[in-house]
Amino acid sequence: MELRGQKSALHTNKYCPLTNRCRRILLANTAAFAVRIWLLRGQLLLLLLCSGLQRPTIAVKIDFDLAPNSFDDQYRGCSQQVMEMLLQGDYFMEELESSKHYRKVWQQTHLNWLNQEKSLPGSMTITHAVAISVYLSDDRVHLDFSRAMASAAGSLQQYKHSFRFKYLHYFLTSAIQLLRKEIVSRKDSLCYEVQHELKGVYLQAPVGAIVRFGQFLSTSPATEQAQRFGNQTLFTMLTCLGAPVQDFSLKKEVLVPPYELFKVVNASYHPRGNWLQLLSNGNQSTYNCQLLKETIFEIWLKVTSSIQRTQKGDKK
Template sequence: WPLPSMAPLAHTLALLAMTVATTAIKEVTLDMAPNSFDDQYQGCSPNMTKELPALNHSEFQQNKIFARAWARAVAEWNNEDSTVSFLPFRHTIALRAYMMDDLYEEFNTAVREAGRSPEEYRDNFHFKVLHFLLTDALERLGDSVGWHCQCVFQTLKGVRFEAEPGDTVRLGQFMWMSHCGGSPVTGVDTMLQVETCHSMDFLHLSSNPSKKQVLISPFETFRVVYVARGDNMVHIQLNSTGTHSKYNCEWLRGDLMGITWGKR
C-alpha cells in the first residue's frame, strides 16, 4: 500500500496551532495596580472644573477616539426623549461615552499605565477630562443619594484573574459591573463577584437595559475573600475595604509650582 501523504496531517497541525493561539487565555494577577492613575481630586474639584474647557479642546485634538465617542454620546443623548440625568450635562456625556466599546478599552488601558509617573500622566495621558468627569460623577452622585454597599459581578472571556485569599487589591481602572443575581454563569474564564461600597448605579443613563450599570473606580480597595479554581473558570470574590490613591489633584500641581501644564 502507498504511504499516506503527510500534507493533510501538516495542514491539520497548522490549523490546531492557529486554534490554540487564538484561544490562549491571558493570565492577570490582581494586586494594588501600582501603575494606575488613581486621582480622586479631593479638595480641588472646583479648580479642576475650571481647567476643563482648555483641557477638552487640547484632548479632542490629540485623541480622536475620545473626540468621536464624545460627539456620538452627545448626539445619542439629544435624540432620546424624556431622559433625565441627576448630573451636569458634561458628566452625563462622559458616562455615556465611556459606555461605548471602542473608548472603553482604549481608556482603561491608558488608566492602568498613566500612574507610572507624573510625567507619564502629564505628557501621554490624553484622557484627563474623562478621568476627572467619571471620578467627579461618582462623588457627586454619592453625596446626593448616599453611599451604600452592593453586590455586583463581572464575567470575562479570554482573561483569567489570579489572586489569593487575604490579598488586598484594586482593579486599577474604571469598570462597569452588573447587579448580582440572575442565571448561572457559564462559558467564561473569570467570574468576579464584588461587594463594593464606593460605586454608583448609572442605569438611568443607558439606552440599553442589558448594559452593565454599576461603575467601579480605580481607587477602591478590596480584600480577596474567596477563590475557586476549576478546569475552565476561576471564581473570585472581593469585599470592599475603602479607597487608596497615590495621586491627588496632580494636574493642578503645575499651577502650584508656577507652571501651567496645559500651555506648554
C-alpha cells in the same frame, strides 16, 4: 496572584533573575491553546477590558494586586478647582483633537443627550452624563482610555505629556462621586452586589489578599446563573464605592472606581473556570489633584527661569 492558561500556572520568568519583577502569563486564546506573553510586573493593566467587549480574539490581561501603576486621582479637596481649570483651559479641545474617533463619539453622544432632555441627579451636568455614556458605549474609547490610565502614573511629566484623557478621567471620577452623594441623600442601599466576567482568563488570588482593579470597572447585578461559567474568571463583589449607571447605559450596570479596595473573602478554582468573591475594603490613591500640581510645577519653572535670567542680566 496567579494567572493560568489551560494547563500552566503563573511562573517566574526563568530569564529574569529578579523574580519579583518579571512574570510569565499564560492566556487561553480562541482555539483553547495557551498563549505565552512575557510582561514586567505592573504592566498587565494595559489591556484590562470589560467582558462586554465580547471579542474572543483579544486576550484579557489584568494586574490583580494593588495596580500600583494606575492613575487613580480622586480629586479630594480640589474637585471644583480642577473642573474650572478643565472648562476654562484647552484640555477638552486638545483631548478631542487627539483622536478623530474619540471626537466623533463624544460629539454624537453629547448631541443624543441634548435631544433626550433627560433630568440629571444632584449636581451632575450633561458633561458628566456624556463621559459615562462614552466610556460604557464605545469599545475603542474604553480600550484607549484603559491603556492610557495604566501608563500615566509614572511621573508628573509622564502625566502631563502622555495622558491625553485628563478631561474624561476627571468627569468619570466626579460622576461616580456625585451619584454616590445622591445615593446617600436618598438613604438608599450604600453597597451593591455585582459581578464581572473575564473571558479566556484563569486568575487566582489568595483568600485575605487586598486588591483593586485600577480601572473604571463596569459590572452587572449578581445572579445565581453566573455560577454556571466556563473558560473565564468570575468576580462576584460587594462594592460600596461604585454607583449605578443604568440611566446612562442601555443595560443595568454599576460602575466601580479604580481606587476602590477589595478583600478576597472566598475563592473556587475549577478547570472550567475560576470564581473570586470580593468585599469592599475602603479606598487607596497614590495621586491627588495632579492637574493642579502640574500647573503649580509649570509656574515654578517659569518663576525660576525668570529669576535666573534676571540674575544673569545683573551680572552683565
